Amino acid sequence: MPYLKIELKKIIGFVCIMLLFFSCNNHFIQTEIISPNGIIKIVLENENKVFTYRVLENEKEIISNSEISMLQGLKVDVLKTKAKEANKTWNPVWGQFSEIKNNYNELEVALSYQGTSATLFVRMYDNGVAFRFKMNEVSNNLNPSFFMEYGLAETSKLFSPAGIKNPIEPIAIADLNKLNPLKDQLKMPLVIENKEHKFLSLLESDLVSAPGFNVINFKFDTERNKLTSKNDFISEEKNLITPWRIILLGDKIGNLLTNTVPLNVAAPNKIENPSWIKPGKTLWDWRVHGYTAEDGFKYGINNESYYRFIDFAAENNIEYFMIDDAWYTDVKPGYMEMSDKLDLDKVTKYAKKKGVSLLLYYDRRQGDYGDKALFPYYKSLEMKGIKYGFMGEKVPFTREAIQTSADNNLLIDFHDSPVPFTGVTRTYPNAITREYCHAQQDSRSAFTPKTFIRMALINAIQGPLDMNNGIFDISGVNAGTREKGPRKLNSLNTTVAAEAARTLIIFSGLVCIPDPPEAYAAKSDLFEFIKELPIGKWDETKVLQAKMDKYISTARRNGENWYIGSVHADGGTLEIALDFLKENKPYKITYYEDAENTDSKTNPEAYIVRSSTVKKGAIVKANMVAGGGHCMWIRPN
Numbered sequence: 001m002p003y004l005k006i007e008l009k010k011i012i013g014f015v016c017i018m019l020l021f022f023s024c025n026n027h028f029i030q031t032e033i034i035s036p037n038g039i040i041k042i043v044l045e046n047e048n049k050v051f052t053y054r055v056l057e058n059e060k061e062i063i064s065n066s067e068i069s070m071l072q073g074l075k076v077d078v079l080k081t082k083a084k085e086a087n088k089t090w091n092p093v094w095g096q097f098s099e100i101k102n103n104y105n106e107l108e109v110a111l112s113y114q115g116t117s118a119t120l121f122v123r124m125y126d127n128g129v130a131f132r133f134k135m136n137e138v139s140n141n142l143n144p145s146f147f148m149e150y151g152l153a154e155t156s157k158l159f160s161p162a163g164i165k166n167p168i169e170p171i172a173i174a175d176l177n178k179l180n181p182l183k184d185q186l187k188m189p190l191v192i193e194n195k196e197h198k199f200l201s202l203l204e205s206d207l208v209s210a211p212g213f214n215v216i217n218f219k220f221d222t223e224r225n226k227l228t229s230k231n232d233f234i235s236e237e238k239n240l241i242t243p244w245r246i247i248l249l250g251d252k253i254g255n256l257l258t259n260t261v262p263l264n265v266a267a268p269n270k271i272e273n274p275s276w277i278k279p280g281k282t283l284w285d286w287r288v289h290g291y292t293a294e295d296g297f298k299y300g301i302n303n304e305s306y307y308r309f310i311d312f313a314a315e316n317n318i319e320y321f322m323i324d325d326a327w328y329t330d331v332k333p334g335y336m337e338m339s340d341k342l343d344l345d346k347v348t349k350y351a352k353k354k355g356v357s358l359l360l361y362y363d364r365r366q367g368d369y370g371d372k373a374l375f376p377y378y379k380s381l382e383m384k385g386i387k388y389g390f391m392g393e394k395v396p397f398t399r400e401a402i403q404t405s406a407d408n409n410l411l412i413d414f415h416d417s418p419v420p421f422t423g424v425t426r427t428y429p430n431a432i433t434r435e436y437c438h439a440q441q442d443s444r445s446a447f448t449p450k451t452f453i454r455m456a457l458i459n460a461i462q463g464p465l466d467m468n469n470g471i472f473d474i475s476g477v478n479a480g481t482r483e484k485g486p487r488k489l490n491s492l493n494t495t496v497a498a499e500a501a502r503t504l505i506i507f508s509g510l511v512c513i514p515d516p517p518e519a520y521a522a523k524s525d526l527f528e529f530i531k532e533l534p535i536g537k538w539d540e541t542k543v544l545q546a547k548m549d550k551y552i553s554t555a556r557r558n559g560e561n562w563y564i565g566s567v568h569a570d571g572g573t574l575e576i577a578l579d580f581l582k583e584n585k586p587y588k589i590t591y592y593e594d595a596e597n598t599d600s601k602t603n604p605e606a607y608i609v610r611s612s613t614v615k616k617g618a619i620v621k622a623n624m625v626a627g628g629g630h631c632m633w634i635r636p637n
């Protein structure tokens with residue numbers, strides 16, 4: 001009977017989106033659109049010619065009556081509606097899933113703002129809602145702006161990222177008017193937890209397909225007493241299309257991280273032959289400068305250092321080696337003066353011989369802004385990708401950089417407070433990752449275990465992150481033996497098991513591990529977990545458990561192999577049920593975990609590696625110290 005009830009709701013729901021209700025004056029009053037599973041509903045209304053929406057789950061209001069508009073202040077009439085449904089699947093070039101289901105009901109609403117036409121698309125998924133406007137003729141005297149309110153319960157808590165800084169402290173919706181708009185800017189993706197402990201995330205997607213729009217801007221409107229968002233149209237074009245404005249829904253906060261709505265609404269892949277786009281792991285030189293190996297060798301910007309990185313990458317099936325800043329001394333359009341510290345041509349030939357691809361940094365502050373000759377030049381150097389630094393929060397430039405790097409078969413990794421182009425990995429999968437977070441040791445400071453969990457549960461919703469996890473020489477970093485490590489000694493509180501787990505937990509198409517080869521070779525049994533990770537080639541991803549500021553446990557599958565990473569800010573035990581394994585099949589499991597004497601402050605490099613066998617239904621007790629971690633590699637026995 002419950003199944004029959006849901007099916008009936010689905011049928012009635014789709015009928016509702018095909019109907020308009022009229023008053024005797026032939027004015028639009030209300031219509032509804034319901035998710036494919038019949039649980040989520042949007043009610044659209046146009047009372048007093050102000051177009052509004054409400055979101056309900058099982059008839060309980062999640063977002064109260066809220067305005068949505070392209071020409072705020074003008075009265076709007078509804079001319080007609082058209083409904084459709086879709087249920088397809090598609091395959092991303094790389095990602096958290098090898099196949100993604102795109103199942104939605106959609107309502108197309110034709111609007112007239114006092115004679116100016118616009119079309120609103122409302123797309124309903126089982127776990128989210130998306131809105132987009134189109135206008136075919138924008139008059140010169142109009143200033144279109146995608147305006148949207150969010151009628152949230154005042155008792156709800158809001159979490160916001162802060163770019164490359166630590167996320168801001170959680171705040172009640174009722175207290176948003178106390179925020180300093182200059183200091184505490186609200187950024188996407190916002191996360192909302194309501195009193196029923198259900199979660200929403202507010203963000204946008206497919207900005208790459210919306211020329212003329214800047215990134216979404218959130219603020220609290222004290223007059224309306226509501227959270228609002230706005231995108232101004234700053235183009236002189238006569239027609240426009242907006243990004244998709246999205247509301248993600250989840251019973252658990254971890255579900256927001258695996259929600260595919262932002263990818264589903266993004267434009268399909270525009271790269272005709274993406275076979276050259278290969279996600280993977282990369283070694284990186286920048287945080288290693290000043291490290292002295294046991295044989296007395298000191299790492300720096302020179303060929304000998306880079307040969308060591310390349311040798312280790314080749315021996316451990318690491319796809320890339322990234323060379324950071326200071327490899328050049330001067331920049332001209334399409335040309336760079338090489339540093340006399342190294343011979344890049346020799347390094348390139350050595351890497352090619354060893355089967356390792358090179359990624360090369362570029363600091364935009366040292367050259368022409370938006371230099372189109374840069375990308376062909378990098379291609380001529382036989383680089384596989386560019387790490388672009390200090391590009392600024394410039395939407396048009398970022399869009400052009402992604403497209404131009406794709407034209408030159410280059411991966412692009414954005415550094416330092418980039419524009420969060422959510423969904424772009426579907427459209428331009430060469431946009432492999434971005435530092436939309438506080439990367440470990442960036443600004444020469446370390447983040448705390450609690451901050452890691454916040455970024456993993458907030459910042460990561462918008463897409464892949466370049467966070468630089470995987471530090472194995474924790475004691476050396478804390479002792480200040482690196483040239484570019486944290487300025488404050490002993491401020492890096494973590495464990496090696498946690499660092500290994502973080503490389504899995506944080507989704508990225510490029511996992512950048514920041515330590516010297518010797519640090520990984522010295523702990524080769526633990527490094528095995530990172531080495532075996534098939535980065536970006538995941539068939540399935542699950543967030544098993546998560547709690548803000550406390551812990552997160554993530555599982556990813558490639559073929560029949562499962563990889564699980566967990567971390568705990570305060571220390572404790574997570575019971576992980578292996579109910580996703582196949583029935584009656586034995587699996588070998590390797591544990592990489594904190595030891596009894598591990599301490600994230602005083603003994604961070606103690607760990608245990610052990611193996612056994614498991615079957616479906618087994619419950620693993622993952623014990624972790626404060627700031628610690630736990631990893632599992634499970635494969636058929």
